[in-house]
Amino acid sequence: xxxxxxxxxxxxxxxxxxxxxxxxxxxxxxxxxxxxxxxxxxxxxxxxxxxxxxxxxxxxxxxxxxxxxxxxxxxxxxxxxxxxxxxxxxxxxxxxxxxxxxxxxxxxxxxxxxxxxxxxxxxxxxxxxxxxxxxxxxxxxxxxxxxxxxxxxxxxxxxxxxxxxxxxxxxxxxxxxxxxxxxxxxxxxxxxxxxxxxxxxxxxxxxxxxxxxxxxxxxxxxxxxxxxxxxxxxxxxxxxxxxxxxxxxxxxxxxxxxxxxxxxxxxxxxxxxxxxxxxxxxxxxxxxxxxxxxxxxxxxxxxxxxxxxxxxxxxxxxxxxxxxxxxxxxxxxxxxxxxxxxxxxxxxxxxxxxxxxxxxxxxxxxxxxxxxxxxxxxxxxxxxxxxxxxxxxxxxxxxxxxxxxxxxxxxxxxxxxxxxxxxxxxxxxxxxxxxxxxxxxxxxxxxxxxxxxxxxxxxxxxxxxxxxxxxxxxxxxxxxxxxxxxxxxxxxxxxxxxxxxxxxxxxxxxxxxxxxxxxxxxxxxxxxxxxxxxxxxxxxxxxxxxxxxxxxxxxxxxxxxxxxxxxxxxxxxxxxxxxxxxxxxxxxxxxxxxxxxxxxxxxxxxxxxxxxxxxxxxxxxxxxxxxxxxxxxxxxxxxxxxxxxxxxxxxxxxxxxxxxxxxxxxxxxxxxxxxxxxxxxxxxxxxxxxxxxxxxxxxxxxxxxxxxxxx
RNA sequence: GGGCGAUUAGCUCAGUUGGUAGAGCAGCGCAUUUACACUGCGAAGGUCGGGGGUUCAAAUCCCUCAUCGCCCACCA
Numbered sequence: 083x084x085x086x087x088x089x090x091x092x093x094x095x096x097x098x099x100x101x102x103x104x105x106x107x108x109x110x111x112x113x114x115x116x117x118x119x120x121x122x123x124x125x126x127x128x129x130x131x132x133x134x135x136x137x138x139x140x141x142x143x144x145x146x147x148x149x150x151x152x153x154x155x156x157x158x159x160x161x162x163x164x165x166x167x168x169x170x171x172x173x174x175x176x177x178x179x180x181x182x183x184x185x186x187x188x189x190x191x192x193x194x195x196x197x198x199x200x201x202x203x204x205x206x207x208x209x210x211x212x213x214x215x216x217x218x219x220x221x222x223x224x225x226x227x228x229x230x231x232x233x234x235x236x237x238x239x240x241x242x243x244x245x246x247x248x249x250x251x252x253x254x255x256x257x258x259x260x261x262x263x264x265x266x267x268x269x270x271x272x273x274x275x276x277x278x279x280x281x282x283x284x285x286x287x288x289x290x291x292x293x294x295x296x297x298x299x300x301x302x303x304x305x306x307x308x309x310x311x312x313x314x315x316x317x318x319x320x321x322x323x324x325x326x327x328x329x330x331x332x333x334x335x336x337x338x339x340x341x342x343x344x345x346x347x348x349x350x351x352x353x354x355x356x357x358x359x360x361x362x363x364x365x366x367x368x369x370x371x372x373x374x375x376x377x378x379x380x381x382x383x384x385x386x387x388x389x390x391x392x393x394x395x396x397x398x399x400x401x402x403x404x405x406x407x408x409x410x411x412x413x414x415x416x417x418x419x420x421x422x423x424x425x426x427x428x429x430x431x432x433x434x435x436x437x438x439x440x441x442x443x444x445x446x447x448x449x450x451x452x453x454x455x456x457x458x459x460x461x462x463x464x465x466x467x468x469x470x471x472x473x474x475x476x477x478x479x480x481x482x483x484x485x486x487x488x489x490x491x492x493x494x495x496x497x498x499x500x501x502x503x504x505x506x507x508x509x510x511x512x513x514x515x516x517x518x519x520x521x522x523x524x525x526x527x528x529x530x531x532x533x534x535x536x537x538x539x540x541x542x543x544x545x546x547x548x549x550x551x552x553x554x555x556x557x558x559x560x561x562x563x564x565x566x567x568x569x570x571x572x573x574x575x576x577x578x579x580x581x582x583x584x585x586x587x588x589x590x591x592x593x594x595x596x597x598x599x600x601x602x603x604x605x606x607x608x609x610x611x612x613x614x615x616x617x618x619x620x621x622x623x624x625x626x627x628x629x630x631x632x633x634x635x636x637x638x639x640x641x642x643x644x645x646x647x648x649x650x651x652x653x654x655x656x657x658x659x660x661x662x663x664x665x666x667x668x669x670x671x672x673x674x675x676x677x678x679x680x681x682x683x684x685x686x687x688x689x690x691x692x693x694x695x696x697x698x699x700x701x702x703x704x705x706x707x708x709x710x711x712x713x714x715x716x717x718x719x720x721x722x723x724x725x726x727x728x729x730x731x732x733x734x735x736x737x738x739x740x741x742x743x744x745x746x747x748x749x750x751x752x753x754x755x756x757x758x759x760x761x762x763x764x765x766x767x768x769x770x771x772x773x774x775x776x777x778x779x780x781x782x783x784x785x786x787x788x789x790x791x792x793x
Numbered sequence: 794g795g796g797c798g799a800u801u802a803g804c805u806c807a808g809u810u811g812g813u814a815g816a817g818c819a820g821c822g823c824a825u826u827u828a829c830a831c832u833g834c835g836a837a838g839g840u841c842g843g844g845g846g847u848u849c850a851a852a853u854c855c856c857u858c859a860u861c862g863c864c865c866a867c868c869a
Contacts (some may be wrong), residue, residue, distance in 0.1 A: 295869060346868055354869050361866045637807045645805055649818045658830045667828030713809060
């Protein structure tokens with residue numbers, strides 16, 4: 083027995099060495115693979131946000147994608163796994179702002195360029211740190227093709243898509259109601275807001291002859307339209323457009339009656355006043371009837387001059403009670419209903435209420451894009467694992483809204499457009515040559531906004547493969563599998579399908595495999611404050627990467643959240659050790675064999691006669707089928723069960739008597755080498771390490787050995 | 794208000810096309826210095842949330858109820 087087969091197995095010493103061995107071999111790059119690897123198999127890695135270190139969710143996607151890539155590589159595919167890093171616009175800016183806050187600084191007091199450069203440095207530092215972590219988890223991705231979302235070539239692709247959307251009439255700049263976060267000082271897409279059930283007071287005020295209900299008295303200053311349903315009998319004496327003089331917060335005003343079917347007659351009194359600038363429903367009503375609208379609250383959540391000298395400049399949360407008090411004193415407060423439950427939109431990052439604001443932004447008309455994507459899915463060009471997610475995807479796509487892609491943050495890809503000072507027109511300008519407004523001839527200035535980061539991520543598959551000009555695109559697009567978390571099915575997957583088809587005419591990937599969230603051993607969300615975070619790097623140092631990967635794979639059904647406990651990881655560390663000891667036994671007892679020729683007639687005839695080998699063949703073909711059908715949670719369990727409870731517990735025990743015979747030795751050796759091959763995509767380090775010690779003729783790296791598929 | 798998922802051993806979860814249930818951990822008895830104590834052997838433990846239906850046969854398909862969870866939605 084060689085010296086290195088001391089017990090027990092020590093992953094720390096092995097893993098770094100093995101990874102270098104792989105990297106130096108060049109086989110992560112499909113162009114360097116041997117002749118037999120002809121047909122491409124491609125996965126584009128979901129680029130991790132370069133704003134922190136890897137968490138348990140990252141280790142899951144690495145385990146899954148590396149599993150698929152290694153399996154396909156062994157099967158003889160020209161396997162390409164493209165790594166990358168995401169600048170992660172808003173996400174990273176939020177992380178960096180927290181850092182600034184801790185240091186007593188603020189982004190609003192910084193020169194934009196200085197801020198940008200600082201975040202860039204922060205991102206690049208995190209990026210290289212993360213690359214090391216991805217390596218330590220054993221990812222067999224092609225580092226020579228690594229991409230970053232802010233590199234010039236990617237930006238060029240993204241800009242070109244923007245231009246094309248514009249010339250195809252799918253892009254428009256419009257004054258729309260946007261989701262404004264007063265803390266982060268940017269607009270957000272629908273997906274970037276959460277809905278929270280809140281209990282508030284519901285006020286009823288006397289508004290001329292009407293009683294109107296509201297939860298937001300602080301928005302009522304500018305309200306001069308009172309709306310009711312056209313069929314409401316209670317108000318039939320009032321005509322649409324009729325003017326009424328009445329007493330309001332700051333004195334007498336003239337209100338106008340509007341009849342609109344959006345009003346629910348059952349709710350409250352069936353009459354309400356509208357604040358189009360700060361409410362989506364109201365905005366729709368105002369647009370339908372061509373009504374005036376003006377802002378009441380500024381971008382910082384403070385009341386504007388329209389509120390009158392008494393209230394101007396006051397924070398809305400403070401002003402609310404004061405306004406109610408004033409209305410009460412004027413005898414206009416009818417009643418206050420406590421504990422009124424309603425849903426409030428909040429910023430998904432800071433949970434502060436979203437203040438809708440009317441703002442000029444770039445919007446994409448999504449319906450035509452969604453239509454084509456739906457058709458492609460309908461035709462089966464993209465398949466979802468699981469089917470349930472396909473339904474979820476379709477439902478969202480069928481009800482898609484226009485997408486605001488403008489963000490008022492510095493950290494992102496600049497929007498290549500000019501905005502007219504005079505008329506507000508937006509003009510797409512990739513080459514920075516436009517100086518006059520094409521509509522009114524007025525002066526223009528550069529749009530200072532950046533793209534929603536998902537606008538660029540949505541183009542990732544074809545952008546990373548250098549669409550349209552280079553050979554990678556020709557060879558590897560459409561890619562085979564997109565593996566990512568089910569939580570970003572709308573944010574990312576849906577947009578990739580739409581943009582992929584839009585730009586290239588082809589779907590970006592054939593299969594979408596969605597994994598669930600990784601929770602702690604008790605099913606709780608991991609969070610620093612709960613102290614239940616499993617750091618993959620610490621874990622892999624402690625138990626070995628192979629153990630961590632197995633713990634993430636076994637029994638983890640696609641699309642379902644999984645619980646990861648240290649106990650489970652520990653169990654697979656034991657398994658690694660078991661495998662180690664199986665090898666010790668086999669090598670110790672097969673010294674007669676010298677260099678084994680795995681293609682010899684002797685072995686072939688054993689494979690046709692020994693029940694143990696026939697049985698193994700059957701199990702391998704089951705596992706292969708599971709692998710082909712994305713049932714990794716079953717495949718991993720089967721090979722685990724085989725190695726421990728069949729090979730170790732039964733076969734080895736039963737041959738101890740006959741181990742002197744060459745035939746038995748050959749058989750057990752063959753079982754071991756096949757088991758290692760099947761285990762390799764799951765537990766790459768230990769299997770490669772053991773493989774390096776096996777006496778086999780014309781041995782290659784296990785990384786590129788043939789998958790022992792029967793048939 | 795719509796849609797979806799879950800409910801299986803003490804705990805956390807698997808169970809591919811229906812053929813009378815599995816893993817990890819915990820726990821019980823025994824064994825053993827063994828390739829492996831990061832061990833082996835054995836036993837125990839579940840009327841697969843309740844009820845109804847289809848079937849020769851249901852954890853698996855259908856209906857219904859209950860509890861929990863998630864997503865989507867402009868009701869002031």
